[in-house]
Amino acid sequence: MEITSIAPWVLLLPLCMFVFLGLTSHKFSGQTSAKIGTVAFGIVAILCYYIAGQYFFGSFSVVNENGYEVFNKTGEVYNQMTIFNMEWMKMTENLIIHIGFYLDPISAMMLVVIATVSLMVHIYSYGYMFEHGHFDEGMSRYYAVLSLFSFAMLGLVLATNIFQMYIFWELVGVSSFLLIGYYFFKPAAVSACKKAFIVTRFADMFFLIGILVLSYHAQTFDFDKLNANNAKLVMDAFQITAESKGIAFLGFPLITIATFCIFLGGAGKSAMFPFHIWLPDAMEGPTPSSALIHAATMVVAGVFLVARLFPVYSFAAPEVLNAICYIGAFTALFAAIIAVAQTDIKRVLAFSTISQIAYMMVALGVSRFGNHETELGFTASMMHLFTHAMFKAMLFLCCGCIIHCVESNEMKHMGGLWKYMKKTWICFGIGCLAIAGIPPFSGFFSKGEILTACFENGYKAIYIVMTATAGLTSFYMFRLFFHIFHWQENEEYATMKHKPHDQEWQMTLPLIVFAVLTVFFFLFPGFNNGITATRGEMEMPTNWFIEGISIAVALTGIGIAYVLYFKKNDMPKQIMDKCPELCSFVYDRMKIDEIWYGITRSFIFGVICKSIAWFDHNCIDGFMNFCAWITKHTSYNTKEAQSGNVQQYVWVFIMGVITIVFLAVY
Amino acid sequence: MIPVEFYLVVSTLLFFIGVFGFIARKNLVGVLMSIELILNAVNINFVAFNRYLFPGQLEGYIYSLFVIVVAAAETAVAIAIIMNIYRRKGNETVNSIKELKN
Amino acid sequence: MEIVELLTANNIIFVLLSMVILAGGLLSVLTEKLMHAAFYLFLTLVGIAGLYLHMNYEFLAAAQLSVYAGGILMLFIFAIVLVHRIGENSESVSCKKKGWAAIASFSGAVLVLATLFIYGNFANCPAADAFTESEVNMKLIGTTLLGTGKNQYLLPFEATGILLLACIIGALVIANKEKEEK
Numbered sequence: 001m002e003i004t005s006i007a008p009w010v011l012l013l014p015l016c017m018f019v020f021l022g023l024t025s026h027k028f029s030g031q032t033s034a035k036i037g038t039v040a041f042g043i044v045a046i047l048c049y050y051i052a053g054q055y056f057f058g059s060f061s062v063v064n065e066n067g068y069e070v071f072n073k074t075g076e077v078y079n080q081m082t083i084f085n086m087e088w089m090k091m092t093e094n095l096i097i098h099i100g101f102y103l104d105p106i107s108a109m110m111l112v113v114i115a116t117v118s119l120m121v122h123i124y125s126y127g128y129m130f131e132h133g134h135f136d137e138g139m140s141r142y143y144a145v146l147s148l149f150s151f152a153m154l155g156l157v158l159a160t161n162i163f164q165m166y167i168f169w170e171l172v173g174v175s176s177f178l179l180i181g182y183y184f185f186k187p188a189a190v191s192a193c194k195k196a197f198i199v200t201r202f203a204d205m206f207f208l209i210g211i212l213v214l215s216y217h218a219q220t221f222d223f224d225k226l227n228a229n230n231a232k233l234v235m236d237a238f239q240i241t242a243e244s245k246g247i248a249f250l251g252f253p254l255i256t257i258a259t260f261c262i263f264l265g266g267a268g269k270s271a272m273f274p275f276h277i278w279l280p281d282a283m284e285g286p287t288p289s290s291a292l293i294h295a296a297t298m299v300v301a302g303v304f305l306v307a308r309l310f311p312v313y314s315f316a317a318p319e320v321l322n323a324i325c326y327i328g329a330f331t332a333l334f335a336a337i338i339a340v341a342q343t344d345i346k347r348v349l350a351f352s353t354i355s356q357i358a359y360m361m362v363a364l365g366v367s368r369f370g371n372h373e374t375e376l377g378f379t380a381s382m383m384h385l386f387t388h389a390m391f392k393a394m395l396f397l398c399c400g401c402i403i404h405c406v407e408s409n410e411m412k413h414m415g416g417l418w419k420y421m422k423k424t425w426i427c428f429g430i431g432c433l434a435i436a437g438i439p440p441f442s443g444f445f446s447k448g449e450i451l452t453a454c455f456e457n458g459y460k461a462i463y464i465v466m467t468a469t470a471g472l473t474s475f476y477m478f479r480l481f482f483h484i485f486h487w488q489e490n491e492e493y494a495t496m497k498h499k500p501h502d503q504e505w506q507m508t509l510p511l512i513v514f515a516v517l518t519v520f521f522f523l524f525p526g527f528n529n530g531i532t533a534t535r536g537e538m539e540m541p542t543n544w545f546i547e548g549i550s551i552a553v554a555l556t557g558i559g560i561a562y563v564l565y566f567k568k569n570d571m572p573k574q575i576m577d578k579c580p581e582l583c584s585f586v587y588d589r590m591k592i593d594e595i596w597y598g599i600t601r602s603f604i605f606g607v608i609c610k611s612i613a614w615f616d617h618n619c620i621d622g623f624m625n626f627c628a629w630i631t632k633h634t635s636y637n638t639k640e641a642q643s644g645n646v647q648q649y650v651w652v653f654i655m656g657v658i659t660i661v662f663l664a665v666y
Numbered sequence: 667m668i669p670v671e672f673y674l675v676v677s678t679l680l681f682f683i684g685v686f687g688f689i690a691r692k693n694l695v696g697v698l699m700s701i702e703l704i705l706n707a708v709n710i711n712f713v714a715f716n717r718y719l720f721p722g723q724l725e726g727y728i729y730s731l732f733v734i735v736v737a738a739a740e741t742a743v744a745i746a747i748i749m750n751i752y753r754r755k756g757n758e759t760v761n762s763i764k765e766l767k768n
Numbered sequence: 769m770e771i772v773e774l775l776t777a778n779n780i781i782f783v784l785l786s787m788v789i790l791a792g793g794l795l796s797v798l799t800e801k802l803m804h805a806a807f808y809l810f811l812t813l814v815g816i817a818g819l820y821l822h823m824n825y826e827f828l829a830a831a832q833l834s835v836y837a838g839g840i841l842m843l844f845i846f847a848i849v850l851v852h853r854i855g856e857n858s859e860s861v862s863c864k865k866k867g868w869a870a871i872a873s874f875s876g877a878v879l880v881l882a883t884l885f886i887y888g889n890f891a892n893c894p895a896a897d898a899f900t901e902s903e904v905n906m907k908l909i910g911t912t913l914l915g916t917g918k919n920q921y922l923l924p925f926e927a928t929g930i931l932l933l934a935c936i937i938g939a940l941v942i943a944n945k946e947k948e949e950k
Contacts, residue, residue, distance in 0.1 A: 682873040687797030689869035739935035746943035
C-alpha cells in the first residue's frame with residue numbers, strides 16, 4: 001500500500017463517519033450507529049498502525065515540494081515527511097494556510113496513542129452507554145461526536161503548520177464541549193461544558209495571538225520551516241543574536257511574548273495552573289469520553305504543541321521553557337495536593353491527570369535542543385505521554401465499570417469491591433502501580449526518566465518538588481484504590497438486585513489491552529531508544545540513584561495509604577479533624593475556582609461588561625431607536641399623502657408638470 | 667383664415683377645464699366626462715396641427731380617429747366598472763373605492 | 769389689422785364655435801346635476817365637430833358626431849340613469865376641493881397661454897384658400913387606414929379592432945353580476 005494514497009483516509013474516514021452518523025442518527029438505532037462507528041474507527045486505527053509502523057520500522061519515501069525524494073529514515077535519524085499538503089487559504093503571497101499530513105516521530109507516536117485509546121473507547125462505550133444511558137438516539141450522537149473528536153485530534157497531531165493545528169485545536173475543543181455536555185439535561189453537565197469551553201477558548205485567544213505574532217514575523221506557518229536549522233528562520237525574523245533578544249514590545253522581547261502566548265494556549269488545553277479549573281468539572285461527561293479526551297489525548301495537546309515547536313522554544317526563547325517548567329512543577333504539586341482530599345473518584349483521577357501532564361511539561365521545560373544529555377527531558381516527556389495515556393485511560397475505564405455497578409461517583413458508596421470485580425480490581429491495581437512508578441510497570445520508566453532529566457539538567461529544586469509529588473501521587477492513588485476495593489464493604493451490595501460484577505467483554509477487553517500495554521511496556525519494540533528531539537535514536541540512561549529514591553518515595557506513599565485506608569479505621573478522620581479548615585480548603589480545590597469567579601464577576605462582569613452594556617443600551621440601542629423614531633414619525637406624517645384618492649394624486653401630478661414646464665420654459 | 671394659435675388657446679382652455687373637472691368632481695361619471703373633455707382638447711390640437719402644418723398628410727387626422735375609438739372603448743369599460751362599484755357600494759362617488767388603500 | 773377685417777364669416781364661425789365649446793365644457797364641469805352635465809358635454813362635442821367641419825374634415829366631424837355625441841354620450845346617459853338616483857343632488861363638493869382644482873387648472877392654463885402668447889404669432893394668417901385645395905376625400909382616408917405602405921396605418925387599425933373586441937368582452941365580464949357571491 002502506498003502511504004500517500006492511504007494517508008488522506010486517516011482524516012477523511014472519521015470525518016465522513018461524523019457526518020454520516022450525525023445525519024442518520026434518527027434512522028439507525030443506537031447500537032447500529034455504535035457498531036458502524038466502531039468498525040469504521042477500527043479501519044482508521046489499522047491505517048494509523050500501518051503508517052506508524054512503516055514510519056518507524058519500514059522504509060518508504062515521498063516526494064517533497066522541491067522534488068526531492070524523502071525517505072522516512074536516513075541512517076539513524078527519522079526524517080520529517082510531508083505526505084501531502086494542499087493549499088487551503090491564501091493570506092498573502094508567503095502566508096498560505098495548508099491542510100496536510102505531517103509525519104515525524106512525535107506525530108507517528110501520537111497516531112498510535114490516539115488510534116489505540118480511541119478504538120478501545122469506541123469498543124468500551126458500546127457496553128457502557130448501552131446499559132447506562134437508556135436513550136438510543138443519544139448514543140448515535142455520542143458516536144458521531146466521538147468520530148468528530150478522533151478526526152480533530154488526528155488532524156491536530158498531523159498538522160503541517162501551526163494554523164492547521166489551531167483549526168483542529170478548536171475542533172477538538174468543540175467536540176470536548178459536546179461530549180462533556182452529553183447529558184444535557186443535567187445542569188451540572190451543562191455548566192461544566194460551558195466552563196470547559198470558555199476557559200479553553202480564553203486560553204486559545206492567547207494561542208491565536210501567539211500564532212499571529214510568530215507567523216507575521218516569520219512569514220510562514222509551516223512547522224518544517226519554523227523548526228529547520230535550529231529555528232534559524234525565527235531567529236532571523238526576530239533578529240535574535242547571542243547578545244540581544246531581538247525585537248522588543250512593551251519592554252519584553254517579542255519572541256518571548258509570542259512563544260509564551262502559544263504556550264498559554266497549550267496550558268489551557270492541558271489544564272496547567274491557572275487554567276486547570278475546567279478539567280475536574282469536565283468529568284460530568286460520560287466516563288469513556290473522559291478517558292479518551294480528558295485523560296489520554298486532548299489534554300496532552302498542550303504538551304504536544306510545545307514539543308512540536310521545541311526547537312523554536314529551545315533556541316529562540318529558552319526563558320519560556322524555564323517558565324514552563326516552573327509552572328509545570330507548581331501545577332504538579334498543587335494538583336496532587338488537591339487530589340488527596342477529593343472524594344469523587346473521577347475528580348481524583350482528573351487532578352492526577354493534571355498533575356501527570358504537568359510532569360510532561362516540566363520534562364519539556366528542563367530539556368534543551370542539542371545533545372542527548374539535554375534532550376533527555378524531551379524524550380522522557382514523550383514517553384510519559386505515551387505511558388500515561390495508556391494507564392490513565394485504563395484507570396478511567398475501570399472507574400466507568402465501578403460507576404456502572406455502584407451508580408455513584410462518591411468513595412463513600414464504595415468499598416470492598418474486590419470480591420465482586422476481580423478483573424477490574426487487577427487492572428485498577430496495575431494502573432495505580434504504574435502511575436506510582438513501581439517497576440516494571442510503564443510509569444516507572446517514564447517518570448524515572450523525567451526525574452533524571454530534572455536532576456541532571458541542574459534543576460535541583462524542581463527535582464525535589466517532582467519527587468515529593470511522586471510520593472503524593474502514589475499516596476492518593478492508593479488511597480483511591482483501597483477506598484474503592486477494600487476499606488469496608490458497603491452493606492447495600494448484598495441487598496442490591498444486580499450485585500456488582502465484572503462487565504461484559506466490550507468493557508473488559510479494553511481494560512485487559514491497556515493492562516497488557518502497561519505491564520509489558522518494557523518489551524515493546526523501540527522501547528529502549530525513545531523519541532528524541534533531534535529525531536535520532538537514543539539509549540535511555542538509567543540513573544539508579546534517582547530511580548531508587550523514586551521507588552522508595554512511591555513505596556512510602558503506598559505504605560501510608562495502606563496503613564490509613566486498607567481496613568476501615570478512624571485514623572483518617574482523626575487526622576482530618578486536627579485541621580478541618582485546611583482539609584475543606586483543599587477539598588474546595590484551594591478556592592481557585594472562586595478566585596476566577598470573583599475576577600469574572602467583579603472585574604469582567606462588573607466593570608467591562610457593565611460599561612459595554614451601558615454603551616450598547618444607551619448609545620447603540622439609542623441610535624437605533626432614534627432611527628426608528630424618525631422613520632415612524634416621518635411615515636406617520638407622510639401617511640396622509642397615501643390617501644388612495646386618485647384626484648389628489650392627479651392634482652399633485654398636474655402641479656408637478658406645471659412646475660417642470662415652468663422651469664423648462666422660463 | 668384663423669391663425670393656428672387660436673385653436674391652441676381653445677384646446678388649452680378646454681384641457682384645463684377638463685382637469686378642473688377631474689379633480690373637483692365627486693361623481694365617477696362626472697370624472698369620466700372630464701376625461702372626455704381632456705381627450706377632445708387633445709384631438710383639437712392634433713387636427714389643427716395637421717391642417718395647418720402638414721395639410722398634405724393625414725397623421726394627426728388618423729391619430730384623432732384612433733383617440734376617438736380608444737375613448738369609446740375606455741368609456742365602455744369604465745362605465746361597466748362604475749356600475750359594478752355601484753352595485754357593491756350603493757353609491758358611485760370617487761371616495762367609495764378605497765379597498766386598495768391600507 | 770382693422771377690426772372690420774377680422775369680421776369675416778370664417779372668423780365669426782370660429783369664435784361662435786369656440787364659445788359653444790368652452791361654455792359647454794365649463795358648464796358641464798360646474799353643474800351639480802349629472803344629467804345637465806351630460807347635456808353640456810353634448811354641446812361641447814357638437815361644437816368640436818363643427819370645428820372639424822370648419823377645417824374641412826368632414827369625415828372626422830361625422831365620426832365625432834356619431835361616436836362621441838351619438839355613442840359615448842348615450843352610454844353616459846344610460847350610466848347616469850342606471851346608477852344615479854335622479855333628483856338626488858349628490859354633487860355637494862366641498863369648496864376646498866374645488867379651490868385646489870381651480871388652483872391647479874388655472875395656473876396650468878395661465879402657464880400654457882402665457883407661453884403661447886410669448887412664442888406664438890397670432891397675426892400670422894394663412895391664405896384663405898389653403899383648406900379647399902387639400903380636400904380630404906374618403907378614398908384617401910380609406911387607403912391611409914388600410915394600407916401597408918409608408919404613412920399608412922393598417923397595423924394600428926387592426927390593433928384597435930382587437931382593443932375594441934377586448935373592451936366589449938371586458939365590459940361584459942365586469943358588468944356581469946357575479947352570481948357566486950350571492
